[in-house]
Amino acid sequence: MKAFYDVPAPAKLNLFLHITGRRADGYHLLQSVFMLIDWCDSLNFEVRTDGQLSREDLTLTLPADDLILRAARALQSHTDCKLGVHIGVAKHIPAQAGMGGGSSDAATCLLALNRLWRLNLPLSTLEMLGLRLGADVPFFLRGRNAWVEGIGEQITPLEGEATLDAAQFVVVKPAAGLETAKIFSASDLKRDTETATIVGFAAQSKYKKFVFGRNDLQAVAQQLCPEMTSAIQWLGSQGMQGRMTGSGSAVFAQLNLKSGLFLGKLPALWQMRICSNLEVHPLSGWAFNER
Numbered sequence: 433m434k435a436f437y438d439v440p441a442p443a444k445l446n447l448f449l450h451i452t453g454r455r456a457d458g459y460h461l462l463q464s465v466f467m468l469i470d471w472c473d474s475l476n477f478e479v480r481t482d483g484q485l486s487r488e489d490l491t492l493t494l495p496a497d498d499l500i501l502r503a504a505r506a507l508q509s510h511t512d513c514k515l516g517v518h519i520g521v522a523k524h525i526p527a528q529a530g531m532g533g534g535s536s537d538a539a540t541c542l543l544a545l546n547r548l549w550r551l552n553l554p555l556s557t558l559e560m561l562g563l564r565l566g567a568d569v570p571f572f573l574r575g576r577n578a579w580v581e582g583i584g585e586q587i588t589p590l591e592g593e594a595t596l597d598a599a600q601f602v603v604v605k606p607a608a609g610l611e612t613a614k615i616f617s618a619s620d621l622k623r624d625t626e627t628a629t630i631v632g633f634a635a636q637s638k639y640k641k642f643v644f645g646r647n648d649l650q651a652v653a654q655q656l657c658p659e660m661t662s663a664i665q666w667l668g669s670q671g672m673q674g675r676m677t678g679s680g681s682a683v684f685a686q687l688n689l690k691s692g693l694f695l696g697k698l699p700a701l702w703q704m705r706i707c708s709n710l711e712v713h714p715l716s717g718w719a720f721n722e723r
Contacts, residue, residue, distance in 0.1 A: 448645030528609025530678025575713030
């Protein structure tokens with residue numbers, strides 16, 4: 433059986449994240465721009481004929497039943513596929529960082545197995561399965577930078593004047609992580625930001641698009657994780673304006689080319705990368721879109 437080796441699962445950055453309200457069921461309404469970057473996990477797939485699903489951790493030890501195995505199980509169950517798979521996972525995207533690593537892994541798993549098992553499911557079916565795994569999974573399945581609304585399920589590709597120019601970013605992940613639930617349950621979380629529009633975002637210059645709005649979670653997150661404040665200050669010391677991405681502890685800033693070659697030393701156990709944004713997901717087109 434043919435195997436796919438080193439299939440990438442890219443991370444994302446939230447250029448901004450506004451909380452515009454809260455539904456009766458407790459889910460928060462948000463607006464954001466999700467941008468793909470080239471900080472990637474790597475997943476290896478090999479077909480098993482016994483129908484079993486197995487995973488091998490090639491770098492970090494993952495939970496016994498993570499989103500990757502749950503995605504494989506969901507796809508296998510939905511299609512009654514009799515094949516199985518052995519998945520090798522090389523984790524590079526930090527956990528609890530707000531960069532979507534787990535959701536991206538699940539999306540890559542769905543795309544790869546749809547092809548490897550020759551299921552030929554349309555993208556809409558994969559998105560339906562993915563949404564059950566996590567709100568960010570459909571974004572990675574769509575595979576394009578997007579304006580995201582609702583609880584994360586309303587995804588509009590950035591096209592025309594809203595398209596993002598190629599750029600580089602310094603992404604810093606402190607040693608400490610953040611749990612999403614703790615941030616969203618905070619009593620002092622701002623939940624009434626005025627609704628923005630994709631037209632207003634598109635009207636920004638190519639440079640101002642990367643500093644549009646703010647992350648409404650950041651004030652609460654910095655209280656829960658003081659290292660985030662230190663990371664933002666570190667970026668400031670390099671001449672860059674940092675902000676939080678998603679609901680994790682990673683912060684980022686567009687690279688200042690004048691200072692980029694002289695980035696200062698990080699504290700122990702922090703991670704930092706200079707990343708480029710991606711126009712499309714590396715697996716774009718692996719499932720056909722019937723829209």
